Amino acid sequence: MTTASPESDYRRRSVDTLVLVGTTKGLFALRSDDGREQFELVGPSFAGEEVYATCIDTRGSGARLFTGSVSNHWGPVLRRSDDLGASWTEDERAALTFPAGSDTSLARIWQLTPGPADQPEVVYAGVEPAALFRSHDGGATFELVRGLWDHPHRPKWQPGGGGLCLHTVLVHPDDPERLLIAISAAGVYLSDDGGESWTASNTGILVPFEPGSPELEFGQCVHKVARDAGDPESLYLQHHGGIYRSDNGGRAWTAMTGIAGMDFGFPVVAHPTRPGTAYLLPLESDEYRCTPDGHCTVWRTVDGGTSWEPLTKGLPQRDAHVTVLRDAFTTDGLDPAGLYFGTRTGEVYGSIDDGDSWQLLADHLPPVVSVRAAPVG
Amino acid sequence: MTEVRVRVPTALRDLVAGSQSVVVDSNSSGDKVTVGDVLDALAVVHPALERRVRDEMGRPRVHVNLFVGADNVRDLDGLATAIGPGAELSIIPAVSGG
Numbered sequence: 001m002t003t004a005s006p007e008s009d010y011r012r013r014s015v016d017t018l019v020l021v022g023t024t025k026g027l028f029a030l031r032s033d034d035g036r037e038q039f040e041l042v043g044p045s046f047a048g049e050e051v052y053a054t055c056i057d058t059r060g061s062g063a064r065l066f067t068g069s070v071s072n073h074w075g076p077v078l079r080r081s082d083d084l085g086a087s088w089t090e091d092e093r094a095a096l097t098f099p100a101g102s103d104t105s106l107a108r109i110w111q112l113t114p115g116p117a118d119q120p121e122v123v124y125a126g127v128e129p130a131a132l133f134r135s136h137d138g139g140a141t142f143e144l145v146r147g148l149w150d151h152p153h154r155p156k157w158q159p160g161g162g163g164l165c166l167h168t169v170l171v172h173p174d175d176p177e178r179l180l181i182a183i184s185a186a187g188v189y190l191s192d193d194g195g196e197s198w199t200a201s202n203t204g205i206l207v208p209f210e211p212g213s214p215e216l217e218f219g220q221c222v223h224k225v226a227r228d229a230g231d232p233e234s235l236y237l238q239h240h241g242g243i244y245r246s247d248n249g250g251r252a253w254t255a256m257t258g259i260a261g262m263d264f265g266f267p268v269v270a271h272p273t274r275p276g277t278a279y280l281l282p283l284e285s286d287e288y289r290c291t292p293d294g295h296c297t298v299w300r301t302v303d304g305g306t307s308w309e310p311l312t313k314g315l316p317q318r319d320a321h322v323t324v325l326r327d328a329f330t331t332d333g334l335d336p337a338g339l340y341f342g343t344r345t346g347e348v349y350g351s352i353d354d355g356d357s358w359q360l361l362a363d364h365l366p367p368v369v370s371v372r373a374a375p376v377g
Numbered sequence: 378m379t380e381v382r383v384r385v386p387t388a389l390r391d392l393v394a395g396s397q398s399v400v401v402d403s404n405s406s407g408d409k410v411t412v413g414d415v416l417d418a419l420a421v422v423h424p425a426l427e428r429r430v431r432d433e434m435g436r437p438r439v440h441v442n443l444f445v446g447a448d449n450v451r452d453l454d455g456l457a458t459a460i461g462p463g464a465e466l467s468i469i470p471a472v473s474g475g
Contacts, residue, residue, distance in 0.1 A: 104434070
């Protein structure tokens with residue numbers, strides 16, 4: 001089933017850079033045709049639906065877009081577009097559903113991730129309740145990854161504030177059999193055999209929300225994980241109560257202490273090409289969950305997380321009490337990196353100089369819950 | 378085989394080429410045709426419409442109401458509510474949301 005976008009603007013002109021902005025009231029897009037100098041806002045598509053997962057897959061001959069949305073009335077839907085959002089296809093038989101016998105129904109799609117670069121038909125989906133799905137046909141159909149679903153820990157997983165969601169899928173760039181997933185609030189799990197078997201891997205991560213801050217095998221409220229551009233064994237992790245890095249592919253984690261007092265936050269983004277470079281957007285405490293002291297600040301490391309510098313140029317530094325959720329901060333993969341984040345108060349900020357300076361790209365949107373960007377020209 | 382007209386709400390009419398209603402031929406799974414039987418038949422001819430009414434476990438979605446004539450099936454026998462020849466099944470979004 002194919003439906004046309006309500007916005008004729010989608011067909012108006014060529015696009016070289018696309019930013020998908022998923023909100024709680026539909027999908028918007030920021031489109032540039034002049035090398036990211038200016039962006040035009042179009043949308044909404046799927047008005048009224050919560051778009052928690054967006055994906056721009058550039059591995060094929062043309063960009064393929066995916067959205068995972070949910071209507072409070074009508075349930076979740078997975079859609080694809082091969083024309084940059086001018087039209088969207090929903091599989092007649094539902095591309096992504098829990099199989100008969102699982103005694104489970106899909107609540108929400110949280111993550112849509114392209115598979116290995118040399119397997120353009122492989123796409124991963126992380127969903128709520130926490131489960132991993134994989135497509136071998138470019139997202140036309142998905143199968144439940146049984147190895148994780150049957151894991152003995154699963155009945156003991158507890159939901160975080162957003163639900164029991166599998167929100168992060170990282171495929172190792174040199175070995176597609178090596179997968180990392182993260183679940184709130186179960187933590188990180190690794191597979192070395194393409195998803196057949198999984199091991200909880202949270203060593204070193206403290207649990208500040210339990211008495212004594214114990215280290216648990218699982219039960220961690222990991223908010224997001226990103227892989228370093230230079231060393232695929234290096235990872236950055238934003239936890240409910242701290243920021244961590246790993247130098248061994250996620251088998252153990254070490255606290256990063258370079259941002260004093262900034263433990264809480266949702267997203268972490270690695271620079272797409274520059275080793276040792278990553279970005280955080282810390283929030284004040286898990287009670288408040290807004291940018292601290294009214295300052296909207298992105299923090300950047302260029303030394304693998306040893307030290308962090310605040311980036312504020314172009315970002316509001318007065319009365320800016322905003323929240324940026326785990327998938328609402330992203331990069332476009334270019335160098336210098338384009339960086340984009342959306343807030344729960346409906347602003348979208350962008351940078352095309354590795355975060356040195358920012359500008360407001362859109363405001364007065366519904367709450368932003370997912371942002372993805374890529375060159376598509 | 379019982380022919381039942383299913384009323385489609387405005388928000389879902391794109392799924393049935395803009396129609397206000399669709400007619401499905403329902404087979405009884407027991408001694409009477411039920412709302413569940415009608416939805417089973419709907420799933421064959423309009424699967425995208427049916428899954429907006431029920432999840433993959435076959436449960437009606439929480440914020441969707443199903444009426445046989447003027448009666449909400451939640452006040453009757455749910456999906457087991459009988460539906461006779463000539464009756465209409467209406468899909469109506471609940472007054473909820475934010």
